Amino acid sequence: MQQPLILITNDDGIRANGLRALVDAAKPAGRVLVVAPEAEHSGQSHAITTQTPLRLRKMQGYDSSSDVTVYVCNGTPVDCVKLGMTHLLSDKPDLVLSGVNHGSNSSISVIYSGTMAAAQEAALYGIPAMGLSLLDYSPTADFGAVQAVGGDLIKKALALGLSKGICLNVNIPALPASEIRGVKLCRQAGGTWNERYDRRLDPYGGEYFWLSGHFVNNEPSATDTDEWALANGYVAVVPIQPDMTGYAELERLKETWR
Amino acid sequence: MQQPLILITNDDGIRANGLRALVDAAKPAGRVLVVAPEAEHSGQSHAITTQTPLRLRKMQGYDSSSDVTVYVCNGTPVDCVKLGMTHLLSDKPDLVLSGVNHGSNSSISVIYSGTMAAAQEAALYGIPAMGLSLLDYSPTADFGAVQAVGGDLIKKALALGLSKGICLNVNIPALPASEIRGVKLCRQAGGTWNERYDRRLDPYGGEYFWLSGHFVNNEPSATDTDEWALANGYVAVVPIQPDMTGYAELERLKETWR
Numbered sequence: 001m002q003q004p005l006i007l008i009t010n011d012d013g014i015r016a017n018g019l020r021a022l023v024d025a026a027k028p029a030g031r032v033l034v035v036a037p038e039a040e041h042s043g044q045s046h047a048i049t050t051q052t053p054l055r056l057r058k059m060q061g062y063d064s065s066s067d068v069t070v071y072v073c074n075g076t077p078v079d080c081v082k083l084g085m086t087h088l089l090s091d092k093p094d095l096v097l098s099g100v101n102h103g104s105n106s107s108i109s110v111i112y113s114g115t116m117a118a119a120q121e122a123a124l125y126g127i128p129a130m131g132l133s134l135l136d137y138s139p140t141a142d143f144g145a146v147q148a149v150g151g152d153l154i155k156k157a158l159a160l161g162l163s164k165g166i167c168l169n170v171n172i173p174a175l176p177a178s179e180i181r182g183v184k185l186c187r188q189a190g191g192t193w194n195e196r197y198d199r200r201l202d203p204y205g206g207e208y209f210w211l212s213g214h215f216v217n218n219e220p221s222a223t224d225t226d227e228w229a230l231a232n233g234y235v236a237v238v239p240i241q242p243d244m245t246g247y248a249e250l251e252r253l254k255e256t257w258r
Numbered sequence: 259m260q261q262p263l264i265l266i267t268n269d270d271g272i273r274a275n276g277l278r279a280l281v282d283a284a285k286p287a288g289r290v291l292v293v294a295p296e297a298e299h300s301g302q303s304h305a306i307t308t309q310t311p312l313r314l315r316k317m318q319g320y321d322s323s324s325d326v327t328v329y330v331c332n333g334t335p336v337d338c339v340k341l342g343m344t345h346l347l348s349d350k351p352d353l354v355l356s357g358v359n360h361g362s363n364s365s366i367s368v369i370y371s372g373t374m375a376a377a378q379e380a381a382l383y384g385i386p387a388m389g390l391s392l393l394d395y396s397p398t399a400d401f402g403a404v405q406a407v408g409g410d411l412i413k414k415a416l417a418l419g420l421s422k423g424i425c426l427n428v429n430i431p432a433l434p435a436s437e438i439r440g441v442k443l444c445r446q447a448g449g450t451w452n453e454r455y456d457r458r459l460d461p462y463g464g465e466y467f468w469l470s471g472h473f474v475n476n477e478p479s480a481t482d483t484d485e486w487a488l489a490n491g492y493v494a495v496v497p498i499q500p501d502m503t504g505y506a507e508l509e510r511l512k513e514t515w516r
Contacts (some may be wrong), residue, residue, distance in 0.1 A: 040309065042309075043305060043306040043308050045302075045304035045305045045375065046304065047301060047302045047303050047305045047370075048303075049301075049469070050469055051298065051300075053458075053460075053466035054455070054466060054467040054468070054469070055464070055465070055466055055467075056465070056467065079469075082453060082455075083467065086455060087467065108382065108500060110502055111304050111375075111378065111502070112305075112306060117303065120369070124366065124450065156515060163504075163506075163507050165448075165504075166507045183515075185508060185515060186508075187503040187505070188501050188503045190423075190501070192382065193382075195340060195344060196344055197340075197344060197345050200311075206313070208311035208312060208313055209311065209312040209313075209314065209345065210308075210312070211306065211337075211340065238508075239503065239504035239507035239508050239511060240503070242366060242369060242502075243445075243448070244446060244498045244499060244500075244502070245445040245497065245498070246421075246423075246424050246497040246499030249424045249497035250444075250445060250496075252421065253443050253495075254443055257418065257443060
Protein backbone atom coordinates (compact mmCIF):
# COMPACT_ATOMS: atom_id res chain seq x y z
CA MET A 1 0.00 0.00 0.00
CA GLN A 2 1.24 3.47 -0.87
CA GLN A 3 2.15 5.82 1.97
CA PRO A 4 -0.45 8.51 2.75
CA LEU A 5 0.08 11.83 0.96
CA ILE A 6 0.11 14.90 3.22
CA LEU A 7 -0.11 18.46 1.86
CA ILE A 8 1.35 21.08 4.21
CA THR A 9 1.13 24.86 4.14
CA ASN A 10 1.31 27.71 6.66
CA ASP A 11 0.84 31.46 6.95
CA ASP A 12 4.17 32.47 8.48
CA GLY A 13 5.99 31.56 5.26
CA ILE A 14 8.57 29.05 4.10
CA ARG A 15 11.27 30.17 6.56
CA ALA A 16 9.15 29.72 9.70
CA ASN A 17 10.32 27.30 12.38
CA GLY A 18 6.71 26.25 12.89
CA LEU A 19 6.53 24.90 9.32
CA ARG A 20 9.73 22.94 9.86
CA ALA A 21 8.29 21.46 13.07
CA LEU A 22 5.13 20.38 11.25
CA VAL A 23 7.05 18.79 8.37
CA ASP A 24 9.14 16.87 10.91
CA ALA A 25 5.99 15.71 12.75
CA ALA A 26 4.33 14.62 9.48
CA LYS A 27 7.26 12.81 7.83
CA PRO A 28 6.88 9.54 9.77
CA ALA A 29 3.23 9.35 8.63
CA GLY A 30 3.73 9.56 4.87
CA ARG A 31 4.91 11.44 1.82
CA VAL A 32 4.86 15.22 2.26
CA LEU A 33 4.19 17.97 -0.27
CA VAL A 34 4.86 21.47 1.09
CA VAL A 35 3.33 24.46 -0.73
CA ALA A 36 4.11 27.45 1.45
CA PRO A 37 3.99 31.22 0.98
CA GLU A 38 7.30 32.98 0.24
CA ALA A 39 6.42 35.77 2.66
CA GLU A 40 4.54 36.06 5.93
CA HIS A 41 0.75 36.15 5.60
CA SER A 42 -0.47 36.38 9.18
CA GLY A 43 -3.98 37.74 9.58
CA GLN A 44 -4.75 37.13 5.91
CA SER A 45 -7.77 34.98 6.70
CA HIS A 46 -9.41 33.41 3.63
CA ALA A 47 -7.84 35.94 1.20
CA ILE A 48 -7.26 34.74 -2.36
CA THR A 49 -5.15 36.37 -5.07
CA THR A 50 -7.11 37.46 -8.13
CA GLN A 51 -5.50 40.79 -9.12
CA THR A 52 -1.87 39.73 -9.58
CA PRO A 53 -0.40 36.62 -11.24
CA LEU A 54 0.42 33.69 -8.97
CA ARG A 55 3.87 32.18 -9.18
CA LEU A 56 5.02 28.77 -7.97
CA ARG A 57 8.65 27.74 -7.58
CA LYS A 58 10.09 24.33 -6.72
CA MET A 59 12.56 24.60 -3.88
CA GLN A 60 15.59 22.34 -3.43
CA GLY A 61 17.38 21.56 -0.21
CA TYR A 62 14.60 22.19 2.31
CA ASP A 63 14.65 18.59 3.51
CA SER A 64 17.03 15.72 2.90
CA SER A 65 14.24 13.12 2.61
CA SER A 66 13.16 12.11 -0.88
CA ASP A 67 9.62 11.85 0.52
CA VAL A 68 9.44 15.62 1.03
CA THR A 69 8.76 17.89 -1.98
CA VAL A 70 8.66 21.64 -1.49
CA TYR A 71 7.17 24.52 -3.48
CA VAL A 72 6.97 28.20 -2.58
CA CYS A 73 4.23 30.49 -3.83
CA ASN A 74 3.89 34.28 -3.93
CA GLY A 75 0.25 34.03 -2.78
CA THR A 76 -1.72 33.51 0.40
CA PRO A 77 -2.15 30.28 2.42
CA VAL A 78 -5.48 29.61 0.65
CA ASP A 79 -3.81 30.13 -2.75
CA CYS A 80 -1.20 27.55 -1.70
CA VAL A 81 -3.88 24.96 -0.93
CA LYS A 82 -5.79 25.64 -4.14
CA LEU A 83 -2.64 25.46 -6.30
CA GLY A 84 -1.47 22.32 -4.52
CA MET A 85 -4.83 20.57 -4.88
CA THR A 86 -5.72 21.58 -8.43
CA HIS A 87 -2.38 22.11 -10.17
CA LEU A 88 0.41 20.14 -8.48
CA LEU A 89 -1.44 17.00 -7.41
CA SER A 90 -3.21 14.58 -9.72
CA ASP A 91 -4.56 12.58 -6.76
CA LYS A 92 -6.22 14.09 -3.73
CA PRO A 93 -4.03 14.18 -0.62
CA ASP A 94 -5.08 12.08 2.36
CA LEU A 95 -4.60 14.94 4.81
CA VAL A 96 -3.89 18.68 4.69
CA LEU A 97 -1.97 20.33 7.53
CA SER A 98 -1.47 24.04 8.12
CA GLY A 99 0.97 25.65 10.52
CA VAL A 100 2.40 25.33 13.00
CA ASN A 101 1.39 28.95 13.52
CA HIS A 102 3.53 31.17 15.73
CA GLY A 103 0.74 32.33 18.08
CA SER A 104 -2.78 31.33 19.10
CA ASN A 105 -5.69 30.85 16.73
CA SER A 106 -8.21 29.97 19.43
CA SER A 107 -11.63 31.55 19.98
CA ILE A 108 -12.55 34.39 17.60
CA SER A 109 -8.98 34.54 16.18
CA VAL A 110 -10.06 31.68 13.91
CA ILE A 111 -11.79 34.14 11.57
CA TYR A 112 -8.63 36.25 11.04
CA SER A 113 -6.29 33.29 10.71
CA GLY A 114 -4.56 32.41 7.45
CA THR A 115 -3.48 29.13 9.05
CA MET A 116 -7.06 28.10 9.70
CA ALA A 117 -8.36 29.41 6.38
CA ALA A 118 -5.94 27.06 4.59
CA ALA A 119 -7.29 24.13 6.63
CA GLN A 120 -10.87 25.22 5.93
CA GLU A 121 -10.14 25.47 2.22
CA ALA A 122 -8.91 21.87 2.18
CA ALA A 123 -12.03 20.76 4.08
CA LEU A 124 -14.15 22.41 1.37
CA TYR A 125 -12.41 20.05 -1.09
CA GLY A 126 -13.53 17.20 1.15
CA ILE A 127 -10.04 16.46 2.52
CA PRO A 128 -9.48 15.93 6.27
CA ALA A 129 -7.51 18.94 7.47
CA MET A 130 -5.97 20.42 10.60
CA GLY A 131 -4.59 23.84 11.40
CA LEU A 132 -2.08 23.82 14.25
CA SER A 133 -0.96 26.79 16.35
CA LEU A 134 1.43 27.17 19.26
CA LEU A 135 0.64 29.79 21.89
CA ASP A 136 3.98 31.54 21.41
CA TYR A 137 4.37 34.41 18.92
CA SER A 138 8.17 34.32 19.01
CA PRO A 139 9.94 33.39 15.74
CA THR A 140 12.25 31.27 17.93
CA ALA A 141 9.47 29.55 19.89
CA ASP A 142 10.15 26.04 21.22
CA PHE A 143 8.14 23.63 19.03
CA GLY A 144 9.14 20.56 21.06
CA ALA A 145 5.56 19.88 22.12
CA VAL A 146 4.50 19.73 18.46
CA GLN A 147 6.59 16.60 17.93
CA ALA A 148 4.92 14.88 20.87
CA VAL A 149 1.36 16.00 20.18
CA GLY A 150 1.32 16.58 16.41
CA GLY A 151 2.45 13.11 15.38
CA ASP A 152 -0.34 11.50 17.39
CA LEU A 153 -3.02 13.87 16.05
CA ILE A 154 -1.86 13.25 12.47
CA LYS A 155 -2.11 9.48 12.99
CA LYS A 156 -5.61 9.83 14.47
CA ALA A 157 -6.83 12.08 11.66
CA LEU A 158 -5.50 9.66 9.01
CA ALA A 159 -7.05 6.65 10.78
CA LEU A 160 -10.44 8.12 11.77
CA GLY A 161 -11.06 10.80 9.14
CA LEU A 162 -13.31 13.82 9.54
CA SER A 163 -16.80 14.53 8.25
CA LYS A 164 -16.95 16.35 4.89
CA GLY A 165 -16.38 20.10 5.22
CA ILE A 166 -14.90 19.85 8.73
CA CYS A 167 -11.36 20.76 9.75
CA LEU A 168 -9.76 20.83 13.18
CA ASN A 169 -8.47 23.95 14.91
CA VAL A 170 -5.62 22.65 17.10
CA ASN A 171 -4.04 25.03 19.60
CA ILE A 172 -1.07 23.92 21.68
CA PRO A 173 -0.10 25.57 25.00
CA ALA A 174 3.39 27.08 25.21
CA LEU A 175 4.59 24.38 27.62
CA PRO A 176 7.29 21.72 27.56
CA ALA A 177 5.85 18.46 26.16
CA SER A 178 6.09 16.86 29.59
CA GLU A 179 3.74 19.43 31.12
CA ILE A 180 0.94 19.07 28.56
CA ARG A 181 -1.97 17.31 30.25
CA GLY A 182 -3.58 15.85 27.12
CA VAL A 183 -5.98 16.75 24.32
CA LYS A 184 -9.47 18.24 24.86
CA LEU A 185 -12.19 18.30 22.23
CA CYS A 186 -13.97 21.60 22.77
CA ARG A 187 -15.97 24.44 21.28
CA GLN A 188 -14.81 27.91 20.18
CA ALA A 189 -14.97 30.29 23.16
CA GLY A 190 -16.84 33.57 22.75
CA GLY A 191 -14.11 36.20 22.76
CA THR A 192 -13.30 39.77 21.74
CA TRP A 193 -10.18 41.56 20.60
CA ASN A 194 -10.04 44.87 22.49
CA GLU A 195 -8.15 46.96 20.01
CA ARG A 196 -6.78 50.40 19.43
CA TYR A 197 -4.49 52.00 16.86
CA ASP A 198 -1.06 53.29 17.72
CA ARG A 199 -0.91 56.65 15.89
CA ARG A 200 2.51 57.80 14.69
CA LEU A 201 4.04 60.38 12.40
CA ASP A 202 6.55 59.41 9.73
CA PRO A 203 9.72 61.56 9.21
CA TYR A 204 7.77 63.63 6.65
CA GLY A 205 4.93 64.49 9.03
CA GLY A 206 2.51 61.94 7.57
CA GLU A 207 0.17 60.17 9.97
CA TYR A 208 0.06 56.37 10.07
CA PHE A 209 -1.37 53.63 12.27
CA TRP A 210 -0.43 50.25 13.72
CA LEU A 211 -3.09 47.93 15.10
CA SER A 212 -2.59 46.75 18.66
CA GLY A 213 -4.84 45.00 21.12
CA HIS A 214 -5.42 42.20 23.56
CA PHE A 215 -7.81 39.26 23.61
CA VAL A 216 -10.63 39.00 26.15
CA ASN A 217 -12.36 35.67 26.89
CA ASN A 218 -16.08 36.51 27.18
CA GLU A 219 -16.86 33.15 28.82
CA PRO A 220 -14.25 32.88 31.60
CA SER A 221 -16.28 30.41 33.66
CA ALA A 222 -17.16 27.97 30.82
CA THR A 223 -15.15 24.73 31.01
CA ASP A 224 -15.99 23.33 27.55
CA THR A 225 -14.13 25.96 25.50
CA ASP A 226 -10.76 26.09 23.77
CA GLU A 227 -9.72 28.96 26.06
CA TRP A 228 -10.38 26.87 29.18
CA ALA A 229 -8.48 23.90 27.78
CA LEU A 230 -5.43 26.03 26.90
CA ALA A 231 -5.43 27.85 30.25
CA ASN A 232 -5.45 24.47 31.97
CA GLY A 233 -2.53 22.93 30.07
CA TYR A 234 -4.47 20.95 27.45
CA VAL A 235 -4.17 20.94 23.68
CA ALA A 236 -7.49 22.39 22.43
CA VAL A 237 -9.11 20.74 19.39
CA VAL A 238 -12.19 22.44 17.90
CA PRO A 239 -13.98 21.06 14.83
CA ILE A 240 -14.67 23.96 12.44
CA GLN A 241 -17.45 23.97 9.82
CA PRO A 242 -18.19 26.38 6.97
CA ASP A 243 -21.92 27.15 7.47
CA MET A 244 -22.01 30.60 9.07
CA THR A 245 -25.82 30.82 9.24
CA GLY A 246 -27.07 32.04 12.62
CA TYR A 247 -29.99 29.62 12.92
CA ALA A 248 -31.35 30.99 16.21
CA GLU A 249 -31.30 34.53 14.80
CA LEU A 250 -32.95 33.26 11.61
CA GLU A 251 -35.89 31.96 13.66
CA ARG A 252 -36.05 35.19 15.70
CA LEU A 253 -36.03 37.34 12.55
CA LYS A 254 -38.78 35.26 10.95
CA GLU A 255 -41.00 36.32 13.88
CA THR A 256 -40.09 40.02 13.88
CA TRP A 257 -39.19 41.08 10.31
CA ARG A 258 -42.66 41.52 8.81
CA MET B 259 -33.23 63.35 18.63
CA GLN B 260 -29.99 63.08 16.68
CA GLN B 261 -30.06 61.33 13.32
CA PRO B 262 -28.68 57.76 13.32
CA LEU B 263 -25.01 57.43 12.46
CA ILE B 264 -24.23 54.95 9.67
CA LEU B 265 -20.67 53.74 8.93
CA ILE B 266 -20.20 52.48 5.36
CA THR B 267 -17.35 50.57 3.76
CA ASN B 268 -16.90 48.17 0.83
CA ASP B 269 -14.30 45.93 -0.78
CA ASP B 270 -14.40 47.21 -4.36
CA GLY B 271 -12.84 50.51 -3.29
CA ILE B 272 -13.82 54.17 -3.12
CA ARG B 273 -14.47 54.50 -6.87
CA ALA B 274 -17.01 51.64 -7.09
CA ASN B 275 -20.53 52.40 -8.28
CA GLY B 276 -21.84 49.96 -5.68
CA LEU B 277 -20.48 52.14 -2.84
CA ARG B 278 -22.12 55.21 -4.37
CA ALA B 279 -25.45 53.31 -4.57
CA LEU B 280 -25.21 52.32 -0.90
CA VAL B 281 -24.38 55.86 0.23
CA ASP B 282 -27.39 57.12 -1.72
CA ALA B 283 -29.64 54.46 -0.16
CA ALA B 284 -28.37 55.28 3.36
CA LYS B 285 -28.46 59.10 3.23
CA PRO B 286 -32.21 59.44 3.89
CA ALA B 287 -31.80 57.33 7.07
CA GLY B 288 -29.12 59.38 8.83
CA ARG B 289 -25.60 60.81 8.93
CA VAL B 290 -23.09 58.80 6.93
CA LEU B 291 -19.39 58.18 7.54
CA VAL B 292 -17.66 56.39 4.65
CA VAL B 293 -14.30 54.69 5.31
CA ALA B 294 -13.47 52.83 2.13
CA PRO B 295 -10.35 51.20 0.70
CA GLU B 296 -8.38 53.18 -1.89
CA ALA B 297 -7.97 50.08 -4.04
CA GLU B 298 -10.02 47.01 -4.84
CA HIS B 299 -9.92 44.30 -2.15
CA SER B 300 -12.20 41.59 -3.54
CA GLY B 301 -11.62 38.13 -2.09
CA GLN B 302 -9.67 39.57 0.85
CA SER B 303 -11.97 37.96 3.42
CA HIS B 304 -11.17 38.93 7.01
CA ALA B 305 -7.60 40.04 6.20
CA ILE B 306 -6.10 42.73 8.44
CA THR B 307 -2.97 44.80 7.85
CA THR B 308 -0.22 44.27 10.40
CA GLN B 309 3.00 44.37 8.33
CA THR B 310 2.71 47.80 6.70
CA PRO B 311 1.56 51.14 8.15
CA LEU B 312 -2.09 52.05 7.68
CA ARG B 313 -2.89 55.45 6.22
CA LEU B 314 -6.18 57.33 6.37
CA ARG B 315 -7.02 60.35 4.21
CA LYS B 316 -10.07 62.62 4.36
CA MET B 317 -11.62 63.01 0.93
CA GLN B 318 -13.45 66.12 -0.27
CA GLY B 319 -16.09 66.29 -2.96
CA TYR B 320 -17.43 62.74 -2.87
CA ASP B 321 -20.91 63.89 -1.90
CA SER B 322 -22.53 67.33 -1.78
CA SER B 323 -24.42 66.61 1.46
CA SER B 324 -22.90 67.93 4.69
CA ASP B 325 -24.20 64.74 6.35
CA VAL B 326 -21.73 62.59 4.41
CA THR B 327 -18.09 62.44 5.54
CA VAL B 328 -15.61 60.35 3.54
CA TYR B 329 -12.21 58.83 4.33
CA VAL B 330 -10.09 56.53 2.21
CA CYS B 331 -7.69 53.99 3.68
CA ASN B 332 -4.83 51.99 2.17
CA GLY B 333 -5.95 48.85 4.02
CA THR B 334 -8.57 46.12 3.74
CA PRO B 335 -12.32 46.38 4.38
CA VAL B 336 -11.83 45.05 7.94
CA ASP B 337 -9.09 47.66 8.55
CA CYS B 338 -11.59 50.33 7.43
CA VAL B 339 -14.17 49.19 9.98
CA LYS B 340 -11.61 48.94 12.79
CA LEU B 341 -10.16 52.39 12.03
CA GLY B 342 -13.62 53.91 11.72
CA MET B 343 -14.84 52.40 14.97
CA THR B 344 -11.79 52.93 17.15
CA HIS B 345 -10.07 56.00 15.70
CA LEU B 346 -12.52 58.21 13.78
CA LEU B 347 -15.66 57.79 15.89
CA SER B 348 -16.02 58.70 19.54
CA ASP B 349 -19.55 57.25 19.66
CA LYS B 350 -20.53 53.87 18.28
CA PRO B 351 -22.42 54.00 14.98
CA ASP B 352 -26.03 52.81 14.94
CA LEU B 353 -25.49 50.68 11.86
CA VAL B 354 -22.58 49.49 9.70
CA LEU B 355 -23.14 48.80 5.99
CA SER B 356 -20.73 47.15 3.58
CA GLY B 357 -21.01 47.08 -0.19
CA VAL B 358 -22.82 47.10 -2.45
CA ASN B 359 -20.52 44.42 -3.79
CA HIS B 360 -20.22 43.92 -7.52
CA GLY B 361 -21.05 40.19 -7.58
CA SER B 362 -22.66 37.56 -5.38
CA ASN B 363 -21.59 36.73 -1.83
CA SER B 364 -24.16 33.99 -1.30
CA SER B 365 -23.54 30.44 -0.08
CA ILE B 366 -19.88 29.53 0.55
CA SER B 367 -18.65 32.78 -1.07
CA VAL B 368 -19.32 34.41 2.31
CA ILE B 369 -16.02 33.07 3.66
CA TYR B 370 -13.94 34.68 0.87
CA SER B 371 -15.80 37.97 0.90
CA GLY B 372 -14.20 41.21 2.07
CA THR B 373 -17.65 42.81 1.96
CA MET B 374 -19.05 40.31 4.44
CA ALA B 375 -15.92 40.30 6.62
CA ALA B 376 -16.37 44.04 7.17
CA ALA B 377 -19.97 43.47 8.26
CA GLN B 378 -18.88 40.62 10.53
CA GLU B 379 -16.20 42.78 12.07
CA ALA B 380 -18.80 45.41 12.98
CA ALA B 381 -21.04 42.72 14.47
CA LEU B 382 -18.12 41.63 16.69
CA TYR B 383 -18.14 45.20 18.07
CA GLY B 384 -21.83 44.66 18.86
CA ILE B 385 -23.10 46.96 16.08
CA PRO B 386 -25.97 45.87 13.79
CA ALA B 387 -24.43 45.35 10.36
CA MET B 388 -25.32 44.33 6.84
CA GLY B 389 -23.24 43.38 3.85
CA LEU B 390 -25.01 43.91 0.52
CA SER B 391 -24.13 42.36 -2.83
CA LEU B 392 -25.66 42.60 -6.29
CA LEU B 393 -25.48 39.52 -8.54
CA ASP B 394 -23.70 41.41 -11.31
CA TYR B 395 -19.89 41.52 -11.47
CA SER B 396 -19.81 44.34 -14.01
CA PRO B 397 -18.24 47.64 -12.85
CA THR B 398 -21.14 49.34 -14.66
CA ALA B 399 -23.89 47.15 -13.13
CA ASP B 400 -27.35 48.70 -12.70
CA PHE B 401 -27.80 49.36 -8.96
CA GLY B 402 -31.37 50.61 -9.36
CA ALA B 403 -32.78 47.76 -7.28
CA VAL B 404 -30.51 48.77 -4.37
CA GLN B 405 -32.39 52.04 -3.97
CA ALA B 406 -35.72 50.22 -3.78
CA VAL B 407 -34.59 47.37 -1.51
CA GLY B 408 -31.66 48.84 0.42
CA GLY B 409 -33.50 51.80 1.92
CA ASP B 410 -36.19 49.53 3.34
CA LEU B 411 -33.67 47.05 4.80
CA ILE B 412 -31.69 49.89 6.39
CA LYS B 413 -34.85 51.25 8.02
CA LYS B 414 -35.77 47.76 9.33
CA ALA B 415 -32.28 47.13 10.72
CA LEU B 416 -32.26 50.49 12.51
CA ALA B 417 -35.75 49.93 13.93
CA LEU B 418 -35.50 46.25 14.91
CA GLY B 419 -31.79 45.76 15.57
CA LEU B 420 -29.90 42.48 15.44
CA SER B 421 -28.69 40.13 18.17
CA LYS B 422 -25.11 40.77 19.35
CA GLY B 423 -22.51 39.26 17.02
CA ILE B 424 -24.95 38.83 14.13
CA CYS B 425 -24.77 40.55 10.74
CA LEU B 426 -26.91 40.10 7.65
CA ASN B 427 -25.69 38.77 4.33
CA VAL B 428 -27.96 40.47 1.79
CA ASN B 429 -27.75 39.36 -1.84
CA ILE B 430 -29.82 41.12 -4.50
CA PRO B 431 -30.74 39.49 -7.84
CA ALA B 432 -29.57 41.28 -11.01
CA LEU B 433 -33.12 42.31 -11.92
CA PRO B 434 -34.91 45.60 -12.43
CA ALA B 435 -36.50 46.74 -9.14
CA SER B 436 -39.98 46.05 -10.54
CA GLU B 437 -39.18 42.36 -11.07
CA ILE B 438 -37.89 41.65 -7.54
CA ARG B 439 -40.48 39.52 -5.77
CA GLY B 440 -39.58 40.48 -2.19
CA VAL B 441 -37.17 39.59 0.60
CA LYS B 442 -36.59 36.02 1.90
CA LEU B 443 -34.94 35.20 5.21
CA CYS B 444 -32.93 32.07 4.53
CA ARG B 445 -29.92 29.95 5.37
CA GLN B 446 -26.55 29.68 3.62
CA ALA B 447 -26.75 27.04 0.86
CA GLY B 448 -24.14 24.31 0.80
CA GLY B 449 -22.03 25.09 -2.25
CA THR B 450 -18.66 24.50 -3.89
CA TRP B 451 -16.40 26.50 -6.15
CA ASN B 452 -15.19 24.17 -8.91
CA GLU B 453 -11.88 25.75 -9.71
CA ARG B 454 -8.86 25.45 -11.92
CA TYR B 455 -5.85 27.59 -12.69
CA ASP B 456 -5.29 29.12 -16.07
CA ARG B 457 -1.55 28.53 -16.68
CA ARG B 458 0.28 31.11 -18.78
CA LEU B 459 3.81 32.11 -19.70
CA ASP B 460 4.99 35.70 -19.38
CA PRO B 461 7.10 37.28 -22.18
CA TYR B 462 10.25 36.06 -20.38
CA GLY B 463 9.14 32.41 -20.28
CA GLY B 464 8.08 32.51 -16.62
CA GLU B 465 5.04 30.47 -15.62
CA TYR B 466 2.15 32.13 -13.82
CA PHE B 467 -1.43 31.32 -12.86
CA TRP B 468 -4.86 32.92 -12.73
CA LEU B 469 -7.65 31.38 -10.66
CA SER B 470 -10.87 30.63 -12.53
CA GLY B 471 -13.91 28.59 -11.63
CA HIS B 472 -17.65 28.36 -11.32
CA PHE B 473 -20.00 27.94 -8.39
CA VAL B 474 -22.04 24.76 -7.85
CA ASN B 475 -25.09 24.69 -5.57
CA ASN B 476 -24.86 21.40 -3.66
CA GLU B 477 -28.48 21.62 -2.50
CA PRO B 478 -30.39 22.40 -5.72
CA SER B 479 -33.70 21.07 -4.40
CA ALA B 480 -33.69 22.89 -1.02
CA THR B 481 -36.13 25.83 -0.95
CA ASP B 482 -34.92 27.49 2.29
CA THR B 483 -31.50 28.60 1.00
CA ASP B 484 -30.09 31.88 -0.30
CA GLU B 485 -29.41 30.23 -3.67
CA TRP B 486 -33.07 29.24 -4.05
CA ALA B 487 -34.26 32.73 -3.11
CA LEU B 488 -31.94 34.39 -5.63
CA ALA B 489 -32.79 31.96 -8.42
CA ASN B 490 -36.47 32.72 -7.82
CA GLY B 491 -36.20 36.52 -7.92
CA TYR B 492 -36.04 37.25 -4.19
CA VAL B 493 -33.52 39.26 -2.20
CA ALA B 494 -31.77 36.69 0.05
CA VAL B 495 -31.08 37.70 3.67
CA VAL B 496 -28.97 35.29 5.78
CA PRO B 497 -28.06 36.06 9.41
CA ILE B 498 -24.34 35.31 9.88
CA GLN B 499 -22.74 34.45 13.24
CA PRO B 500 -19.08 34.11 14.24
CA ASP B 501 -19.03 30.74 16.08
CA MET B 502 -17.52 28.29 13.59
CA THR B 503 -17.67 25.26 15.91
CA GLY B 504 -19.06 22.16 14.19
CA TYR B 505 -21.21 21.00 17.10
CA ALA B 506 -22.46 17.78 15.44
CA GLU B 507 -18.87 16.81 14.57
CA LEU B 508 -17.78 17.68 18.13
CA GLU B 509 -20.27 15.13 19.48
CA ARG B 510 -19.21 12.55 16.89
CA LEU B 511 -15.52 13.03 17.70
CA LYS B 512 -16.15 12.72 21.43
CA GLU B 513 -17.42 9.17 20.71
CA THR B 514 -14.61 8.10 18.37
CA TRP B 515 -11.41 9.97 19.34
CA ARG B 516 -10.25 7.88 22.30
